[in-house]
Amino acid sequence: xxxxKLTILKIGGSVITxxxxxxxxxxxxxxxxxxxxxxxxxxNLIIVxxxxxxxxxxxxxxxxxxxxxxxxxxVGFSETHHVMTVLNGLVLDALVWHNIPALxxxxxxxxxxxxxxxxxxxxxxxxxxxxxxxxxxxCGDVTLDDKxxxxxxxxDQLVAYLARKFDAGKIVIGVDxxxxxxxxxxxxxxxxxxxxxxxxxxxxIKENLGGSTATDVTGGMLGKIVEILPAVGQGIPVAIVNAAxxxxxxxxxxxxxxxxxxxxxx
Amino acid sequence: xxxxKLTILKIGGSVITxxxxxxxxxxxxxxxxxxxxxxxxxxNLIIVxxxxxxxxxxxxxxxxxxxxxxxxxxVGFSETHHVMTVLNGLVLDALVWHNIPALxxxxxxxxxxxxxxxxxxxxxxxxxxxxxxxxxxxCGDVTLDDKxxxxxxxxDQLVAYLARKFDAGKIVIGVDxxxxxxxxxxxxxxxxxxxxxxxxxxxxIKENLGGSTATDVTGGMLGKIVEILPAVGQGIPVAIVNAAxxxxxxxxxxxxxxxxxxxxxx
Numbered sequence: 376x377x378x379x380k381l382t383i384l385k386i387g388g389s390v391i392t393x394x395x396x397x398x399x400x401x402x403x404x405x406x407x408x409x410x411x412x413x414x415x416x417x418x419n420l421i422i423v424x425x426x427x428x429x430x431x432x433x434x435x436x437x438x439x440x441x442x443x444x445x446x447x448x449x450v451g452f453s454e455t456h457h458v459m460t461v462l463n464g465l466v467l468d469a470l471v472w473h474n475i476p477a478l479x480x481x482x483x484x485x486x487x488x489x490x491x492x493x494x495x496x497x498x499x500x501x502x503x504x505x506x507x508x509x510x511x512x513x514c515g516d517v518t519l520d521d522k523x524x525x526x527x528x529x530x531d532q533l534v535a536y537l538a539r540k541f542d543a544g545k546i547v548i549g550v551d552x553x554x555x556x557x558x559x560x561x562x563x564x565x566x567x568x569x570x571x572x573x574x575x576x577x578x579x580i581k582e583n584l585g586g587s588t589a590t591d592v593t594g595g596m597l598g599k600i601v602e603i604l605p606a607v608g609q610g611i612p613v614a615i616v617n618a619a620x621x622x623x624x625x626x627x628x629x630x631x632x633x634x635x636x637x638x639x640x641x
Numbered sequence: 642x643x644x645x646k647l648t649i650l651k652i653g654g655s656v657i658t659x660x661x662x663x664x665x666x667x668x669x670x671x672x673x674x675x676x677x678x679x680x681x682x683x684x685n686l687i688i689v690x691x692x693x694x695x696x697x698x699x700x701x702x703x704x705x706x707x708x709x710x711x712x713x714x715x716v717g718f719s720e721t722h723h724v725m726t727v728l729n730g731l732v733l734d735a736l737v738w739h740n741i742p743a744l745x746x747x748x749x750x751x752x753x754x755x756x757x758x759x760x761x762x763x764x765x766x767x768x769x770x771x772x773x774x775x776x777x778x779x780c781g782d783v784t785l786d787d788k789x790x791x792x793x794x795x796x797d798q799l800v801a802y803l804a805r806k807f808d809a810g811k812i813v814i815g816v817d818x819x820x821x822x823x824x825x826x827x828x829x830x831x832x833x834x835x836x837x838x839x840x841x842x843x844x845x846i847k848e849n850l851g852g853s854t855a856t857d858v859t860g861g862m863l864g865k866i867v868e869i870l871p872a873v874g875q876g877i878p879v880a881i882v883n884a885a886x887x888x889x890x891x892x893x894x895x896x897x898x899x900x901x902x903x904x905x906x907x
Binding site: 443446449450452453454456457460461463464467468470471474475476477478479480481483484485486487495497499500501503504507508509519524525 | 709712715716718719720722723726727729730733734736737740741742743744745746747749750751752753761763765766767769770773774775785790791
């Protein structure tokens with residue numbers, strides 16, 4: 376029997392935190408998602424979560440994304456990483472509590488970027504964890520950067536990178552809207568949800584995609600889509616669902632019909 | 642000017658936690674140590690801390706050190722790692738609060754062992770962190786093991802490994818006694834403190850060294866000494882001081898005279 380192909384689940388920072396606050400986790404949402412992940416019981420799963428009101432405001436305060444310019448930023452780099460580990464700890468707490476053999480894998484320990492793009496990813500341990508039956512949990516993080524000194528690495532870039540590298544079977548992206556709309560659904564009353572998009576359809580409409588309005592140093596919805604396109608181009612389908620609504624993530628993980636947007640190569 | 646040689650500071654789990662409790666951190670001690678580390682302002686520093694009442698009881702409960710025998714242990718591996726990240730988070734919190742550019746480097750993401758001994762350590766990012774001026778903070782952790790499936794990695798093994806690999810200038814080990822005694826100072830009234838020991842002197846007396854009485858899956862004081870001997874043999878001096886008493890760690894980091902035991906090759 377061949378092994379199940381890898382599934383990557385991205386959980387947006389706007390889902391598990393209140394982005395209008397600071398360091399404001401939504402622990403009840405984190406717990407519900409852990410329950411859905413436990414119920415789906417997907418073999419060969421990687422989870423990646425965003426920074427929400429943990430990573431983003433701290434990174435912004437110290438200008439981490441723009442790189443190392445002054446020594447005083449160093450402790451800001453440390454602080455940004457530290458607040459991300461706090462959020463990551465809350466996610467792991469819920470997963471372990473739900474009996475999921477999850478293990479945090481910290482990007483700042485094993486990734487190096489160049490101008491913000493991953494050039495080095497030490498994945499020997501990650502592969503072994505998957506093979507042994509663990510669920511690696513990564514998150515948006517700070518990283519050392521060969522050109523900038525350091526910078527911010529988005530969870531979305533990690534998702535696309537891992538999906539392509541490990542030839543994932545699918546990507547599920549949990550966000551705080553029902554999927555992709557032809558206009559920002561929070562600003563436009565009659566915004567229409569796309570149920571299915573091909574890569575070429577998506578290319579045409581991507582400029583109109585609604586962005587996150589709160590602080591997001593890594594680019595909101597458009598940033599997400601731009602990151603994910605190369606994975607779709609490699610034939611990996613992406614389902615974007617509302618993780619703030621119960622059972623959407625569960626159904627997407629199970630491959631069941633669910634409200635949301637599916638993006639496929641053709 | 643040549644760069645300062647690496648200093649490795651080990652902080653025992655029995656110092657920063659109450660080992661008679663469970664998940665019982667001594668945050669006031671952690672804060673004082675962060676203050677001492679800030680004051681010493683050592684260039685080129687790695688900090689490693691133990692598991693105390695976080696890692697040890699959890700690892701023991703699931704038999705993690707003995708390896709992967711049943712699927713039900715997997716979530717115990719996750720839980721052991723998770724509680725260690727909680728303790729690590731408290732340490733990082735104090736360090737960052739004291740303006741130290743500290744960054745957690747998680748052994749379970751970058752180390753693989755074989756029968757409990759490190760055979761693979763992905764240190765590219767660790768080296769870069771040191772070079773950029775960060776203070777990497779590691780801790781005892783769980784690791785994947787090529788023979789056992791998984792196991793426990795002691796902070797002491799990490800200290801000796803890193804010291805030898807990076808040719809450290811010195812190792813400072815903070816414990817909860819004043820140093821090495823000719824008998825267990827907690828059990829024997831007139832136990833005598835050794836101020837200085839050479840490697841050959843230590844070899845002769847090591848069987849009499851007092852061990853930690855509380856749960857320590859990684860071997861207590863004798864385990865510590867056995868781990869550290871090869872680093873001493875490579876010419877790296879080790880200072881063992883009481884980190885539970887103010888300013889001992891500070892003085893040892895500064896190379897000042899301080900009560901404790903110094904171990905040197907000759």
